[in-house]
Amino acid sequence: MPETDRLLLPEELPDRLMEVFNLVGPLYRRVQRKIEQDAARGVPVGVRAVLDLLREHGPMTVPQLGRSQALSRQFVQRMVNEAAARGLVESTPNPAHQRSLLIGLTPAGRDAIGAVVEREHALLRQTDGSLTDADVTACVRVLSQLLDLFKDVDLGNAKPPQV
Amino acid sequence: MPETDRLLLPEELPDRLMEVFNLVGPLYRRVQRKIEQDAARGVPVGVRAVLDLLREHGPMTVPQLGRSQALSRQFVQRMVNEAAARGLVESTPNPAHQRSLLIGLTPAGRDAIGAVVEREHALLRQTDGSLTDADVTACVRVLSQLLDLFKDVDLGNAKPPQV
DNA sequence: TCAGACATGACACCTAAGGTGTCATATGGC
DNA sequence: GCCATATGACACCTTAGGTGTCATGTCTGA
Numbered sequence: 001m002p003e004t005d006r007l008l009l010p011e012e013l014p015d016r017l018m019e020v021f022n023l024v025g026p027l028y029r030r031v032q033r034k035i036e037q038d039a040a041r042g043v044p045v046g047v048r049a050v051l052d053l054l055r056e057h058g059p060m061t062v063p064q065l066g067r068s069q070a071l072s073r074q075f076v077q078r079m080v081n082e083a084a085a086r087g088l089v090e091s092t093p094n095p096a097h098q099r100s101l102l103i104g105l106t107p108a109g110r111d112a113i114g115a116v117v118e119r120e121h122a123l124l125r126q127t128d129g130s131l132t133d134a135d136v137t138a139c140v141r142v143l144s145q146l147l148d149l150f151k152d153v154d155l156g157n158a159k160p161p162q163v
Numbered sequence: 164m165p166e167t168d169r170l171l172l173p174e175e176l177p178d179r180l181m182e183v184f185n186l187v188g189p190l191y192r193r194v195q196r197k198i199e200q201d202a203a204r205g206v207p208v209g210v211r212a213v214l215d216l217l218r219e220h221g222p223m224t225v226p227q228l229g230r231s232q233a234l235s236r237q238f239v240q241r242m243v244n245e246a247a248a249r250g251l252v253e254s255t256p257n258p259a260h261q262r263s264l265l266i267g268l269t270p271a272g273r274d275a276i277g278a279v280v281e282r283e284h285a286l287l288r289q290t291d292g293s294l295t296d297a298d299v300t301a302c303v304r305v306l307s308q309l310l311d312l313f314k315d316v317d318l319g320n321a322k323p324p325q326v
Numbered sequence: 327t328c329a330g331a332c333a334t335g336a337c338a339c340c341t342a343a344g345g346t347g348t349c350a351t352a353t354g355g356c
Numbered sequence: 357g358c359c360a361t362a363t364g365a366c367a368c369c370t371t372a373g374g375t376g377t378c379a380t381g382t383c384t385g386a
Contacts (some may be wrong), residue, residue, distance in 0.1 A: 002243055005295050005296070005297045006295060007292060007293070007294070007295055007296075008287045008294050008295060008296055008299065010292070010294075011288075013286075013287055013288055013290060014283070014284035014287040014288055016296075017287045017290070017299065018287070018300045018301050018342085019299070020299065020302055020303060023303065023304065023306035023307060024187055024190060024191055024194075025191065025212070025232060025233075026232050026233035026310055027187060027309055027310045027313070028187055028188065028191040028232045028304055028313075029232075029344085030232070030233050030310065030313035031184065031187075031313060032372090033344095033345090034313055034343095036371095039251050042189070044371085044372090045371090045374085046371090046372070047373075048215075049188070059315065060194040062334080062335080063203055063333075063334070065202065065331075069188060069189050069192075070188075070189035070193050071372095071373075071374095072190065072373070072374055072375080073333095073334080073335090073372090074335090074336090074374075074375080075372075075373050075374070076338080077334090077335065078373095080233055081336095083223055087319045092353095096334085096353095096383075097334085097381095098333055098381080098382075099333075099380080099381050099382060100334055100335085100381095100382090101271070101333080101334095101335095113221060119175035120181075121176070123312060124176055124177040124181070124312070125173045125176055125177055126215055127172075127176060127180070127308050127309070127312060128308065128313060129170065129171075129309075130170070131170070131171050131176070131304070131305060131308060132168050132169060132170055132171060133168070133169055133171055134168045134301065135184065135301040135305050136171065136179045136180065136301075136305055137255075138299075138301035138305075139183055139185060139301055139302040139304075139305040139306065140182050140186065140298055141294070141298055141302075142302040143183065143186040143187065143190055143292060143297050143302065144186060145290050145291065145293075145294060146168075146290070147186060147190045147192055147193065149287070149289060149290060150193035150194060150197055154209070157255070158179070162214070168381085192372095192373085195343090195372090195373095196373095199342090206339085207343090208340080208342090208343075209342090221351080224363085225363080225364080226363070233342095234344075234345095235344070235345055235346085235364095237344090237345075237346080237364090237365090237366095238344050238345070238363090238364080240364070240365080241344095242361090260353080260354095260362085261353080262351080262352050262353060262362075262363055262364080263351080263352095263353095263362075263363055263364085264363095264364095287386075297385095319339070
């Protein structure tokens, strides 16, 4: 890679990164709406998110779920309760912390999220095929760094710097 | 770039792209919250979005604004009205379409969005400096393709396929 | 060992982003 | 000139997601 692989200077960074943000907004909204449609007959967006996390990472506690997706623990709790009410999720004792239960998928939950993800995968397979491994890796790198920049934006009951 | 630059196979695409989505959500939310904080003393998120678009593309009509950000025209209209009420934006006759007015920034609006963007740029300059031009370009490519995938997700008063 | 800081769950309440439905009017193409 | 369509305006709604607070439980460190 010749010229283009050079590091971006601090002066050019902001404008370039803005290009990214200008895509993130519309993308997020459209995906949200797409999921809502799919959800018409089932899983609300928030519940879907919880199920998907449990599917990928195995059982987790509510606060862990919240942190991993930058959502308040209270909100996640509601989604988990909702999912539990539908029998998609169940809590089991947490060996590490007795108070904080581990939330895990039930077989029904695993089926439900499996079906949803399968439909989504079908959609994603329809990209035009010109994306390279390096593209996606770079994209992930960029987004991760941006996310990092906003790390400090706290929520839920995160403690304000207790001076 | 040896191996990594190869095209992704349809089978691997979905999982790789999911990595991207898993970052887009948290990022969107955190940025939204960050802007809200900044907005505490002024510009709501939606208004900020409108002003920013006008700043980059010059005067546009309300429906154009909506389409370009995947927002319903009604919602954008409200944001524009709000901005107009604050004197940040003004409508001028549209030579091309008489009914649909062109929305443009007032000097006050230009100042306001300029200040906001300046603060944001300051933040963005703080990335750790390891991003290359190619990274950002790839990221934009990936996000654009994804956005394209969801192009069909219609909203506002878009017509359902009038068979 | 026990006091105080911190984490968790539960519940109530709130904000606002963003959509939907619908009307009247104005366009613009055929 | 007529009909589909786009626009603006207004009313209403959904729901994602946050905040405040309490009681209880857990952890840490002096």
